[in-house]
Amino acid sequence: MRGRSDLLPILTVLAGLLVLWYLGAIGLNGPVQNDMYRRADVVGVPFTQFVADTWNQQRPVLPTPHQVFAELWNTTALVAPTVPRSLLFHAWVTLSATLAGFVLGSGLGILLAVMIVHSEAMNRSLMPWIVASQTIPILALAPLIVVIGFNVFTGTFGVPTDPARFISKAIISAYLSFFPVTVGMVKGLRSPEDIQLDLMRTYNASAAQVFWKLRWPSALPFLFTSMKVGVAASLVGAIVGEMPTGAVSGLGARLLNGSYYGQTTQIWSALIMASILAAVLVVAVGLVERLVYVRMGARPA
Amino acid sequence: MSQLQHYLAIVAWGLSAAALVMGWVSADALPPAWLFVFLLLGTASLVRIAGWFSLWLDGIIAGAGVVAVLVSLPDLSPVPGYYWLALLAAWAFAWLFVERLTRAMASGLVEPGIFGFLVPLIFGVMVLVIWEAVTRGANVPSVILPPPSAIWARIAGSTSTLWADFQQTFLKAVLIGYALGCGLGFAVAILIDRSPFLKRGLLPLGNFVSALPIIGVAPIMVMWFGFDWPSKAAVVVIMTFFPMLVNTVAGLNAAGAMERDLMRTYAAGYWQTLLKLRLPAAAPFIFNALKINSTLALIGAIVAEFFGTPIVGMGFRISTEVGRMNVDMVWAEIAVAALAGSAFYGVVVLVERATTFWHPSVRSA
The missing domain is CATH 1.10.3720.10 (MetI-like)
Structure with a gap:
């Protein structure tokens, strides 16, 4: 078994992966988001808004961790484990x-x-x-x-x-x-x-x-x-x-x-x-x- | 002869004799010539109670049995009861032969280096023969299990399809993905090797990842990279990356402190130490990863094709032909996959032998 001293490096690497995941979501979901703006004739979206939108799309190319965990939560904790939706x-x-x-x-x-x-x-x-x-x-x-x-x-x-x-x-x-x-x-x-x-x-x-x-x-x-x-x-x-x-x-x-x-x-x-x-x-x-x-x-x- | 061999000899003789009697009594005509000869030989094996009976004679009888059950199969329809007894007798003789052969090898009477290959070969042949005899003799629907001869006919008859599938899956997705995944894992391992902190963080994670069902990323990769081979190559990259990473990092630590100190006394720099000491010392680990990955890559590419492909590829063929109940084509494809898998593995082993011949782990093998 690994020692406790490895906990910090592991957590650091995990945090790094999480950051990469969010950054990747911006890159991968960005083109679709721009498309959506164009269709809705929205111009001049501030960058922070753009980032927030790419992280919260309905059908993202790459869903963000919080979306995945929200889905996990919705399909495990909020429905009875006997129905096929769970x-x-x-x-x-x-x-x-x-x-x-x-x-x-x-x-x-x-x-x-x-x-x-x-x-x-x-x-x-x-x-x-x-x-x-x-x-x-x-x-x-x-x-x-x-x-x-x-x-x-x-x-x-x-x-x-x-x-x-x-x-x-x-x-x-x-x-x-x-x-x-x-x-x-x-x-x-x-x-x-x-x-x-x-x-x-x-x-x-x-x-x-x-x-x-x-x-x-x-x-x-x-x-x-x-x-x-x-x-x-x-x-x-x-x-x-x-x-x-x-x-x-x-x-x-x-x-x-x-x-x-x-x-x-x-x-x-x-x-x-x-x-x-x-x-x-x-x-x-x-x-x-x-x-x-x-x-x-x-x-x- | 040991007790097991005595029993086997009695059973083999009894089955042959019973089949011979049944064939004589029940059928209007005598059994087909080959079968008749085999059953006579099997019954004659009773002379062993007089004392000496060479193990090679048992081998010859088993061989005659194999030929007999295969050759006489088309002449017998419906298959009579004594045929099954003859099949069992052939099996019993083959088993007896293998028992006696291994016993003789263990006691040094027969040279294992020359005849050792016979034993697994006999097992493989017997499996194929029993498979063939049972599926054809008992008229097992080919939808459930086609006989090996039908699978072989399908392989021979559709080489162009199989070759196209092989090209798509193996030459494109597997090889490219394998090279990229292994190369990437190797490069990242060299990079993080310089940081003990990262190493301590990545190694447990990398080990953990090997237990995960990574194959599940296949649908995501198909969405990202399209239906053609790049998405399959991407799955292969992800599957082969972590074993390579973990093994290379472990291998880079394999060089002992003494050797590293020696390199220091030579005033060797980082790159010199890496190239002349640590990478050679890591070679067995790296080849281990290459061997694991050769199998993983093929699995990854085939399973990824279950999620959508252009109309070519081994995984595509397997999943669609299963749906159309063309089971012989599925088996043909699986045979090609098995052959490709072991050939791929074999090539990696050969390269390992050629490049790390000096290492104790290779020299002792």
């Missing part, structure tokens, strides 16, 4: 698919890693493919999985549309978190040194004992690191999974709708919400990590 509603749609997919993907990844570590044949057969899969754009499969999955679930299995969408998105999320977790976990389960494994042999430990008392605990740091990567990937998967399906709810759908109707403020607020979700998810994994370490008797760092 951003929290959309965030929950995305988050639930992310979580389901992440749990599924990590579980499968851990399982596969355990098998790979214990079987040389699986290691040699699968690892090259898993490593290679890290270099290909798996996310490109998202539309395929969502649309085909949706059709199979609704058509063949007769699942209602909403759960079918949920399942298809969860599959993408699972798929995206699966590979990082597998790779990290294989590395982690192999991290005990020979001398430690030899010690377990001198204790006459069974394979299960070696696994639970040595391999599993030493793999946990790797597991949590890769789970942080995986949960972020899962969220991206769920968001992208909401784009090509004609889905009407979820942060991805908000992004897509915003881009269709030129609602930039809506896009930005969905983007901020997605970032908040990502941060919350990563921090949550970090918290679980710390709790687990405390339970395992690790000294707090």
Whole structure:
């Protein structure tokens, strides 16, 4: 964790970004504003008025932070979280698919890693493919999985549309978190040194004992690191999974709708919400990590 | 042979024998020639209980099985039950072969350097064969999952479309965005490296950004830079910037205090130290970012095309052909994307090997 001494530099950089954002808004929204003045036959606008106008347009090219946060506030605090106008509603749609997919993907990844570590044949057969899969754009499969999955679930299995969408998105999320977790976990389960494994042999430990008392605990740091990567990937998967399906709810759908109707403020607020979700998810994994370490008797760092 | 190998051998033999009997009893005519030969071979593998049975014989039987299930597929319609048993038998023989091969490699009987590549290759081939046999044998609608042969036919038949898409997405958006994003990240890293204050402020933020779904800026970029490739390149720039920034800054700190002191005793200036010590020491970090970014760039460009493009591009093709249920075209495009992604990554790795051959991390690999 970073020290408190980094707080001031971070805040300075953030403040700098905020200033840049407002300056950028003047530059990007200026031409439209000038157009609006010309159409309304307004001349001789003082510069301060011009700046204030560019920061408060109805449909700005670049909405300013206060507009975005006003939109965020209006769509979270002022409406009930159960109606589709609420951003929290959309965030929950995305988050639930992310979580389901992440749990599924990590579980499968851990399982596969355990098998790979214990079987040389699986290691040699699968690892090259898993490593290679890290270099290909798996996310490109998202539309395929969502649309085909949706059709199979609704058509063949007769699942209602909403759960079918949920399942298809969860599959993408699972798929995206699966590979990082597998790779990290294989590395982690192999991290005990020979001398430690030899010690377990001198204790006459069974394979299960070696696994639970040595391999599993030493793999946990790797597991949590890769789970942080995986949960972020899962969220991206769920968001992208909401784009090509004609889905009407979820942060991805908000992004897509915003881009269709030129609602930039809506896009930005969905983007901020997605970032908040990502941060919350990563921090949550970090918290679980710390709790687990405390339970395992690790000294707090 | 280990216990698992015994079980596999018994299962493989049992499946072949059962398929042979089923083929003999139920069908009017004998199974197609190849299938018949494979099943006979599989049943004959029982001689292994007499003692010696080379692992290569298992490999040959598995190979015969693969050929048999593929070649006999067009002759069998509808697909009889024994065909599926034969498929399972071929799979069991391949598994047995891989088990025995890896065991032999571990004990030094077979040279892993020469035959090591066989194992993942067999896995890949088996996946393709089972995919082909199941989709065609069970008549899976091609809307759900087309067989690999249909995907290959589509790739071969529409090379001009695929090439145009590749040009639009990879040669324009990905490469230009990648070069700009990495170059920008590198330059900013060199600049802020001179200010410890900025470094302390930017590094945590840069690390945090890597967890964010940056891909979401795609609709904004499409609005700002239009439908054509510049908007996709812009998404790629944003996606590749931060990994490069964070890794370069970390890499510039990688040179040890001793080496820096040495440069001071040589009276080396800032630029000399940078060029002769710190950048070479940072090379592994920079290449790490280049490798991460090669994948991110392709993802960014493809996903950004879901938000609107001229009527060309890999992401555009994927999203529209999915909508038109031309699933084989989607798979063809994904195959091209996978190939482009791993080739791109491979090129970066080759450049790394050629330029940082002296570094311990490369030498040990």
